[in-house]
Amino acid sequence: MHDGSLKENQLYPSELCTFFCKDYQFGIDILKVHEINKQVILTPVPQAPDCVLGLMNLRGRIVTIVDLAKKLGFLHKNNNKKKAR
Template identity: 60%
Template sequence: MQKRSEKNVPETGMLELATFYIGDALCGIDILNIQEINKQTEVTTVPQAAEYVQGVLNLRGRIVTIIDLGTKLGLSSIEPSKDNRTIIVDFQDEQVGLLVDSISDVLVAEASRIEPPPSNIGGMQGKFFHGVFKTEKKLIGLLDINAVLED
């Protein structure tokens, strides 16, 4: 078993990242944190919920809160399109859906090449990220699920 640092990044070895877009920003999540990825389905709005809570949906008998990741990260809200996807993650024994603009590739990142996040990543606050990974053409912000969902 790989030893993980406090920010959930393996200290050695490889990390599989599911990458996705929020506007023009490319982000990634450790694939081990993802339960499933769904097309956007009908969501029931929740009165007086935080502005980033899009609503809830019934996923095979479980109620899943859907978070507009664009709004949560301080960007514009996710515009409805056929490319939208909901990334279902487990957080504190609950399933939460992260609404994103579109899904990109699954990449394998060498843990030693993950760098600390800058204070600002493409307009997003660095506190929501535990690192960045540079490919030849892109910079991928590695989303810290706990920081995004804690409040």
């Protein structure tokens, strides 16, 4: 009888690194995640698409940093507006 659990050799990952972007929760196979950085120094890129925040040097490798919300087309909500009563 099948118990519904995923086996190691199946297509789906057994562990996910999850994060939120706006009101959506996303998950990435934990084996695809190299590291998570909170504070990075970004170098601006002239004429880059709006979603590109800049470039960073990660131990000698140049990495493009992207605003996922902009890339996915999520609108940025203005949190300073007062809620209607």
